[in-house]
Amino acid sequence: MRLRLLTAAVMMGLAPVAASNTLDAYLSKDTAQFTFITDSAAIGFGGADLSFGVFFNDDSDYMLTTGLNVVGVPAGEQPLTFGVGGKAYFGFIDTPDDRFQSVALGGEVRYTIPANMPMYLAAEAYYGPRVTTFGDARDLLDASVRYELEVTPGARGFIGYRYLEADMDRRRDYKMDEHVHFGVRFNF
Template structure:
């Protein structure tokens, strides 16, 4: 299962940016992590697809493939939202597991500073949707992003990915600040 999911995620990561439907690539790093994410948007008001990979130097890897819908909130061009789900595979230091998390994203373009925006996302996979060693998984992140080029932004963010292991307590896979770039096509 691990090999199949790893292969599928890696193929998705390399195929998404090479097709004309890709619209965003994110790469962020911290002292102990590297995170790569791709998102496609086939057309307005259609299903969007995402794939990501996070490697933590000490605590393992998190693979995800997601599907979501995205649109402005209340027809406001400065506020957008997304709702959807992600299939996660976690190869943590010790516990392993897979499952489905539901959640979404909110983004706000700050009108007083051109190019500045704030984004937050949260996904939750409860015990009923997680399998193997993991009972729950929470994936939360926030970032402040500044568009420096027409097709490129830099950002500073904070991410928390926590697992609750069967017959144990919660463990962090990743928790802390990161810096990154976002490229739009």
């Protein structure tokens, strides 16, 4: 419980850092994730998205993430955007009492569906191999897909699926998330 409160306090403290911020939250039957996204100008490197997140599940597993992602639109008037970047993961597995850290590289692709009400299909994946994963884990895979619907210019609702797995020393292929989730994304 203290970890949840500490993370929420840190994320709220970061809110006034930049003018364009995003809060992304999702819930499933067994998991929850809250992510704060801001412009990387807050750390002196503009033009990228800087994210801070907390994930937890009903097995009392927790994970903190931070990432840097650069997003761009290809030349021409295409409905696709692409992003590449990296994330650092800090995981705390309850049973058995395991800890891990991973530096993962990956990216995202987003397709804007042409319609009167803006809609999007998005997919992202990050992989941390054995060489950049430490502690009680050997590697990490984090992949998700989602369908987003913009209900107002500053708010989107979404439904998605996330597959989050760490290859642990004691438990091979430990799945922390493998669920359909519902969420909201607020831009402020």
